[in-house]
Amino acid sequence: MNEERHLTLEEMMTYLDAELTPSDAPRCRDHLLACTQCARVFESLKRTVNKIVALPESEAPAGFADEAVQRALDEPAHAPDIEVIPGRAQAQRPPIPRWLPLALAAGLLVVLAALWLEPNRHQEMRLAGGGAGESQLSIDDATTGLKVSLSEIPHATQAELTPALGGQNHEESEIVWSHEVASATPESATEWARQLVYSGFSRIGDYITAQMLDLNSMQTFRTVAGAHIGPATVTAIDEISVTLLMIDGEFQLPLLTGDMATRIFSHRVVLFSTMSGSENEFIRSLLGAKDEDPIGVFMLRRESTVKKVSDTPENGHLGRVTPAAELNGRLVTASEILVQEEFLKGHGEPIPLPPGIFPVFTINDLTPGSWDVFEPLSSIRSGLMRDGVYPHVVMIVALEGDQVGPFTVERLSSASATLSFGRYRFDLESSLSFDALGVGDEKTVLFDLSQFQMDETTAAMEEALAEREIRDNVARAKAEMRTLAVALESYYIDHESYPLPVDEYGVTITTSEGEELVAVTGYIPTCLTTPIAYLSTLPEDPFGGVTGQGTKRARYRYSTSPANSWLIVSVGPDGRAQVDMLDYVERQDGGPANQGDIPLLIPSLGITPYSPRVSGWIYDPTNGIRSDGDIFRTGP
Amino acid sequence: MELAAERSDEALLVDVAEGHAEAFRELVGRYQDRVIGYLRRMAGEESARDLAQDTFLRVWQSAPGFRGDASAKTWIFRIATNAMRDRHRRKGIDPLALAVEPPAGGGESWEPVLVSPGNPFERLAELEQQQILEDAIAQLSAPLRAVLVLSLREGMTYAEIARTLGIAKGTVCSRKVAALAQLNRTLRFLENER
Numbered sequence: 001m002n003e004e005r006h007l008t009l010e011e012m013m014t015y016l017d018a019e020l021t022p023s024d025a026p027r028c029r030d031h032l033l034a035c036t037q038c039a040r041v042f043e044s045l046k047r048t049v050n051k052i053v054a055l056p057e058s059e060a061p062a063g064f065a066d067e068a069v070q071r072a073l074d075e076p077a078h079a080p081d082i083e084v085i086p087g088r089a090q091a092q093r094p095p096i097p098r099w100l101p102l103a104l105a106a107g108l109l110v111v112l113a114a115l116w117l118e119p120n121r122h123q124e125m126r127l128a129g130g131g132a133g134e135s136q137l138s139i140d141d142a143t144t145g146l147k148v149s150l151s152e153i154p155h156a157t158q159a160e161l162t163p164a165l166g167g168q169n170h171e172e173s174e175i176v177w178s179h180e181v182a183s184a185t186p187e188s189a190t191e192w193a194r195q196l197v198y199s200g201f202s203r204i205g206d207y208i209t210a211q212m213l214d215l216n217s218m219q220t221f222r223t224v225a226g227a228h229i230g231p232a233t234v235t236a237i238d239e240i241s242v243t244l245l246m247i248d249g250e251f252q253l254p255l256l257t258g259d260m261a262t263r264i265f266s267h268r269v270v271l272f273s274t275m276s277g278s279e280n281e282f283i284r285s286l287l288g289a290k291d292e293d294p295i296g297v298f299m300l301r302r303e304s305t306v307k308k309v310s311d312t313p314e315n316g317h318l319g320r321v322t323p324a325a326e327l328n329g330r331l332v333t334a335s336e337i338l339v340q341e342e343f344l345k346g347h348g349e350p351i352p353l354p355p356g357i358f359p360v361f362t363i364n365d366l367t368p369g370s371w372d373v374f375e376p377l378s379s380i381r382s383g384l385m386r387d388g389v390y391p392h393v394v395m396i397v398a399l400e401g402d403q404v405g406p407f408t409v410e411r412l413s414s415a416s417a418t419l420s421f422g423r424y425r426f427d428l429e430s431s432l433s434f435d436a437l438g439v440g441d442e443k444t445v446l447f448d449l450s451q452f453q454m455d456e457t458t459a460a461m462e463e464a465l466a467e468r469e470i471r472d473n474v475a476r477a478k479a480e481m482r483t484l485a486v487a488l489e490s491y492y493i494d495h496e497s498y499p500l501p502v503d504e505y506g507v508t509i510t511t512s513e514g515e516e517l518v519a520v521t522g523y524i525p526t527c528l529t530t531p532i533a534y535l536s537t538l539p540e541d542p543f544g545g546v547t548g549q550g551t552k553r554a555r556y557r558y559s560t561s562p563a564n565s566w567l568i569v570s571v572g573p574d575g576r577a578q579v580d581m582l583d584y585v586e587r588q589d590g591g592p593a594n595q596g597d598i599p600l601l602i603p604s605l606g607i608t609p610y611s612p613r614v615s616g617w618i619y620d621p622t623n624g625i626r627s628d629g630d631i632f633r634t635g636p
Numbered sequence: 637m638e639l640a641a642e643r644s645d646e647a648l649l650v651d652v653a654e655g656h657a658e659a660f661r662e663l664v665g666r667y668q669d670r671v672i673g674y675l676r677r678m679a680g681e682e683s684a685r686d687l688a689q690d691t692f693l694r695v696w697q698s699a700p701g702f703r704g705d706a707s708a709k710t711w712i713f714r715i716a717t718n719a720m721r722d723r724h725r726r727k728g729i730d731p732l733a734l735a736v737e738p739p740a741g742g743g744e745s746w747e748p749v750l751v752s753p754g755n756p757f758e759r760l761a762e763l764e765q766q767q768i769l770e771d772a773i774a775q776l777s778a779p780l781r782a783v784l785v786l787s788l789r790e791g792m793t794y795a796e797i798a799r800t801l802g803i804a805k806g807t808v809c810s811r812k813v814a815a816l817a818q819l820n821r822t823l824r825f826l827e828n829e830r
Binding site for chain 2: 009053
């Protein structure tokens with residue numbers, strides 16, 4: 001996109017639809033900011049789009065769904081093709097859809113990653129315990145390539161699986177093994193169970209195997225009813241939960257879809273998602289939050305650089321995503337993030353995002369964009385990703401006292417939060433309650449930290465925050481000076497002169513009698529607040545605290561020629577006062593009294609003997625946010 | 637711990653594939669308004685209901701073949717599109733084929749419609765505005781209309797629309813721009829008419 005030429009309608013459209021590449025979007029935005037002609041067309045385009053979007057929804061005629069179901073039931077059912085070995089009546093089931101493991105189990109991918117990394121490992125397991133049935137079951141499904149046989153031996157179920165290593169299809173392999181957790185004692189069993197995630201299931205005939213993630217060991221495993229997992233026995237597995245029997249009672253784990261599980265897997269990193277009630281509850285239990293504890297979901301902005309590191313004949317491209325920089329080693333997201341090839345089919349292009357707009361994904365929207373949630377420890381997964389820099393948003397779930405990237409959550413309520421980083425404190429208003437979306441509860445609240453680029457080093461972060469603080473303070477100083485100006489002018493109306501300044505001890509500085517047209521310099525006096533309150537409180541120079549006066553905050557510096565004019569000065573980021581009101585200068589031709597003096601700042605008044613002149617350095621952010629100079633205002 | 641999270645469309649489709657009528661009913665419930673809305677705009681009020689029934693019957697029949705390489709939404713809308721296509725094809729035409737694609741980049745012009753109290757369109761009652769807009773959409777050629785409706789009414793991305801309609805991703809944008817430009821001309825015509 002060239003700055004010189006106007007934007008085409010297609011460029012505007014793709015920009016509006018957030019479909020531009022990250023490299024084109026800024027240029028498009030900049031052009032729209034600069035070119036009124038294009039901006040007009042863009043606005044008009046947007047308006048037409050919005051009108052169509054706002055059209056009312058259609059509604060299906062009454063009885064439509066009933067009719068659809070009836071017509072469906074009149075059709076013959078689909079024939080299953082599972083071979084069942086006699087021994088027990090088996091319900092006939094259709095083949096397991098090929099995509100099921102993909103859609104359900106990002107966690108399975110972890111297993112597969114392990115398989116790729118250790119291609120010669122043969123998996124076999126024995127499960128102790130009963131309850132898995134009395135028969136043999138054998139599945140040799142041509143469609144999915146799944147080969148499984150399950151048979152019960154006295155008091156034990158044995159599963160023999162034949163992972164087809166090196167094959168192209170993930171579905172060809174299945175692994176089941178029991179899970180030893182040496183560290184879990186009966187006393188800590190419930191605590192331990194909270195670290196388990198039920199992330200997906202596969203049906204094998206009548207059996208359901210559960211895909212589990214163990215956050216303690218970061219291991220992924222698959223289990224069946226009757227198996228032991230650490231100190232627990234799996235008593236039941238169905239499509240919605242896994243029930244564990246432990247010494248202190250039963251514990252039920254809800255099924256989390258693979259995507260969500262992966263988010264949790266990556267230790268408190270979740271993407272904004274349609275968290276359902278049970279997931280929210282699960283997060284709560286995972287964090288050890290009490291019912292009344294607010295949970296903050298902090299949205300951070302990141303950029304990750306995607307680099308293709310190698311090509312392998314089997315997997316095509318092997319992609320690897322590496323964040324631009326680690327943030328003090330504390331940022332909890334990936335050091336290596338991988339992209340799952342399946343998700344990229346038909347999505348050859350990187351996801352184009354205009355600046356300031358970030359992908360928000362739901363569980364059901366597993367697109368290439370959701371690569372950024374993939375978890376570091378699972379290391380490399382097969383993937384195709386173009387080289388490039390990808391902006392994305394990371395969500396970190398935290399309670400009061402937790403770390404969120406570089407920040408510490410000092411205080412957290414369902415309306416606001418205070419974060420700290422070094423000497424910096426930030427008060428945040430919550431952007432959104434998850435309750436408002438019908439997901440989660442009103443105590444789960446979203447905070448937007450996307451203003452911070454999170455791939456910066458600690459030093460860069462410190463610098464960025466310091467600059468931000470300076471910018472805030474400059475804005476505050478200017479606003480307070482406006483308020484002071486109004487107060488000074490009100491005072492003038494009542495007293496026909498401006499108030500005299502005070503010294504650092506609060507004592508009024510006076511002009512010697514008979515001396516005329518002398519500018520007096522000191523600080524803003526308290527007579528602006530009492531006895532008549534031209535101001536409710538005297539503001540303090542936000543930069544005053546770093547002057548030579550120690551940590552004591554200073555009032556704004558103030559000079560006046562009482563009958564005529566005034567000057568308010570904030571010392572600026574350098575903390576030193578440089579601007580002063582000149583004493584009355586004898587020259588009346590309007591030129592500067594001395595070289596370097598700043599002539600009159602209010603052009604409409606012209607230069608008169610009674611007008612203030614300032615001399616010294618003036619703060620100008622174009623010299624650098626941190627540059628020398630004072631911020632000031634003159635009047636009237 | 638509470639159970640039974642709301643199931644994803646894809647998970648429902650697994651059950652539909654297994655012949656669970658309840659899952660199918662749930663899926664129809666989720667999609668019926670949107671599918672009918674799409675088909676109303678594409679094929680007209682009269683055919684919409686029949687086509688939608690056709691669509692869901694095909695969903696029921698084809699569910700075992702759903703591979704999950706597209707979202708359930710894209711898949712269902714692709715079926716709806718094909719149902720509509722097939723009906724026309726019996727008459728020997730593909731309603732969604734364009735003889736000449738709108739030119740990519742710079743082919744369309746856009747005169748901004750004035751937004752002022754004087755603009756007759758803005759002065760109309762909301763219902764009337766909506767009717768005019770619907771009529772203008774109905775006048776678009778089907779290929780342009782399909783892109784516009786899937787994009788602005790269904791919120792699909794270019795990639796999703798490309799999959800649904802079986803066209804190239806680049807074509808999605810040029811068709812959408814052409815559709816909007818044509819709508820804009822209609823609105824401008826109104827502005828000048830009154």
